[in-house]
Amino acid sequence: MAEERSLNFLEEIVEEDIRRGKHDGRVLTRFPPEPNGYLHIGHAKSICLNFGLAIKYGGKTNLRFDDTNPVTESVEYVDSIKKDIQWLGFTWDKELYTSDYFEILYEYATTLIKKELAYVDDSTAEEIAAAKGTPTEPGRPTPFRSRSVAENLRLFAEMKDGKYPDGSKVLRAKIDLANPNMHLRDPLLYRIKHAHHHRTGDVWCIYPMYDFAHGQSDSIEKITHSICTLEFVPHRALYDWLIENIGIFPSKQYEFARLNMTYTVMSKRRLLELVNNKHVDGWDDPRMPTISALRRRGYTPASIRNFAERVGIAKRENVIDVGLLEFCVREDLNKTAWRRMAVLDPIKLVITNYPEDKTEWLSSENNPEATDGEGSREIPFSRELWIERDDFMEDAPKKFFRLAPGLSVRLKSSYIVTCTDFLKDDSGIVTEVHCNYIPGTKSGEDNSGMHVKGTIHWVSVPHAETAEVRLYDRLFNVENPAAADGDFKDTLNPESLTILDKVYIEPDLKNAEPGKGYQFMRIGYFTLDTHSAPEKLIFNRTVGLRDTWAKEAKKA
Ligand code: ATP
Ligand code: MG
8 A cells, every 4th residue: 555554563673672782683574374275365465474584685485384193184275275375476485394394393292291291191182181171170180291311212202103193192291270360380292183284194193283393393493583373372381382492493483463354264173164064166166265265256456455454464353344354355356457347137139210320439548547548349239229228217307417307418428319109018027228329429529519518328229248247245244154043054045145147248358368457438347257268158246336335234
């Protein structure tokens, strides 16, 4: 954004570190996704934050796949994550995998064992939980807490060698069973899982827990500022304890509020549920909050980066109105989208005083909001046009500046027409509107001095192409589906997708380019769907021209 804003608290921390010469003023951040799903708009916020900080202070950002959970992770997710980050416009320094550190993490664990700061526990998960106590009540040691260093080293090696079944043993840090911070009551460091890992195959059957892998990976990479979301505040003491007691590079953790947005869910687990239960057409269904879905729907990288900037960095949980995201894409597309005409709900307009076989090719600007207009195109005009049904009214109220018997409008980039009469079928539905055009009023050459208030869009009947148009509404009916009583899927909006299978579009839209935004004049912003084909064009509505939702809310 152009306007100046004050520093956010993370920028203040970084500037202070640079001023004090900490790490020689070096800034290295990381974005650490777990490859267990597609990235969503919340991740985009984190990406913009981590990469943005590094760019601002001459630093770098690593992309680190936090792949310590073999069961839920896959290469498909890894590839999608890389694609999304690049599409957002960021370049990582190193592409790294926590699984590449399994050997060194194992060494770190033995270091702790040797310092009598870790032990192998044979208790079940239930027994460990029961012995942990409560925040107001200290925990109790299990019988395994007093094992000798030698025994722990042997057992841990045997765990690694596959001697024990899943769940039969864990490695725990030996810290403080009475600590008010439950995360310091001998947290788990390793668990046994005989599972195939998408990168390390069957080499390992013990996997480090998040808390043991994350800070240590930061330290191995010499990350200066490790930024995560607020739920990790209570983990920070453990983060520091592990780094200090292993004796490695002192990375530091900082927390900010995760992005929550209205009318959607933002956890990969829930999004996966929607995909698996076929409530949506895959992770990139344009109604999803994933980056791939936003891309397919026609969002631009700039609009998402702008959104992240406007949301800012908070230290308290909050919920952002999805209307802000829509505002950001509208603002960007207004400047970049080419104007085109399409009629979604057609009715025929016949210009009775225009010659039957005549076609005029009229020039119309591609983008009046761009300084150079980005050129223009020719649109065919003829005696019969499609116009929107709601641009005609039989009995129009006073301020209706469109067509009704006796009223005049300008046809976009064309002539002024005056409505003379109309036809109805037996059921009373209007089937055809009749007009006279007024010669000498052609746009750009009009010196008639005539003035009309309304301009409507149109498509020439004999030249029209057809397309399918998909209109999207909110995927959920309630602001916070995750907080709904019962199953969040019960709050899905059954009308979130409307398919119009025969929309008339001006012929130039045959040349629409994938990934480019088009403004269908007076309707909204659209882009080609990824499943569009030359023989069957499909357009997705990215967003309407105005915030109809806000208007609805006011009415209610
Ligand atoms: P989810 O709960 O959606 O699965 P996650 O936190 O488990 O998200 P990770 O892959 O672990 O997903 O996240 C990668 C990075 O993105 C982390 O640093 C995490 O803090 C950040 N992140 C995830 N969700 C959000 C969000 N809603 N807002 C901001 N940052 C987020
Ligand atoms: Mg996670």
